[in-house]
Amino acid sequence: MTRLFCHDHPDTLQLDATVLKTRPGAVLLSQHPFYPGGGGQLPDRGLVRWQGGEASVTGFSEEGGALWLLLPDGVEVAGEVRAEADPLFRQCMRELHTDLHVLNALVFRDFDGALVTGVQMNADGTARIDFDLPDADNDRLRALEPELNDVIAQDLPVLTHHVPLTAAHAEKGLLRSRSVTPPPSPEGLVRVIEIAGLDRQACGGTHLASTAASRPLKILKIENKGRFNRRVRIGLQGA
Template identity: 55%
Template sequence: MSRYLCHTEPDCFNFEANVLARRPNAVLLDRSFFYPGGGGQLADRGTLQWNGGQVKISRVEMEGGNAWHCFDEADIGATPAETVTASVDPEFRSLMSQLHTGLHILNALVYQRFEGSLVTGVQMAADGTARIDFDLPEVDNNDLRKLEPELNTLISDGLQVNALYLDAAALAREPGVLRSRSVAPPPQGDGTTRIIEIVGLDRQACGGTHLTKTSQSAPLRILKIENKGQHNRRIRIGLVK
């Protein structure tokens, strides 16, 4: 995959684009700053506008290297013009970025405290909650709950969050950056892998959107811890509103 424009220009929320193809409830654009979703993160939301019309984009569907921008159900049947003005919802992007950055901090704490435990699943939700599953067969749930104060201290510390790209040789020298037991972010078109670094805390492979400083996030609360099978431990978190 080539690098997403939302990664290279993360502050671009409004742009013009040409419609390359259509189908009943979606269009394919010649460029897009929408994050298409993946790795447990929901796709960006927003709108497409043109002279005489507007539709809401409720999701993005990837087919091969093509990102189809899908209309809200109320707008199905609309016909966008050849050129549209697209707007990414910045509040929804921020919500997803806060959750994703917070999950990285929690992931780092679990990885450091509990012998390199790997992630077995992640899902973020539009209501400001998320869950992350770890391979943690023998850890007491109370020990996981005790991570909440440190999690929020690291958020308030305002640690810098950077994105960098490692080639295969550099990636092999940092085995701890691949944290999922079963999946890894797809490589970029040049063969590199995107890494999210929380300076002084953590580096791990990731294709999602993130904050630039941890202090841009609201505090997080550990809502629930569940045992899922013999090995999986599920931690549910939520942004404090």
């Protein structure tokens, strides 16, 4: 995975940039603050502004290692621009992604290292995470809600590290997905998110600086999805 500006500066949501290349409906900038989506996290929403106009960013396209911003059909941009990510949407994604790591850590601890089989975050402040838990007691999963909110309230720092791919495979519990491994950077490094004293796992999304920056959570529903999967649906209170 290419190291993105938002990985190191998730609070910086506006950047001035130069247009490197352009075509109708797409632009390549010298820099931008956007997260393009992945790992169950939705892509950022936002705008590109330039002298005399502005356009919504409708998506992203990686081409030859470069990330193009997609714009409404026919829009062409030139010169100096300002790229702006939607702050409320980014905050929602950061909360959900961090909180899913907390839930993942508790399930991994209490259910014999159960692996993740799917994740999806939603713009309405809800999310779901699927675990490989063929024999799990759904009431035990639901009973994690008080501890989940206790961890959030503890204001644990959320830290970022980068480790070699071989080290990531060697560290038990660092890779939590049953089928997907975060791609390494061109330097062969894997990005690791650590919640101090609780959890370390590979991840490419955007996160909070500390757990208390999240609103409290509710476990909305536990579902059996097939023979093996348990789906836990969560929601941010007040979202």
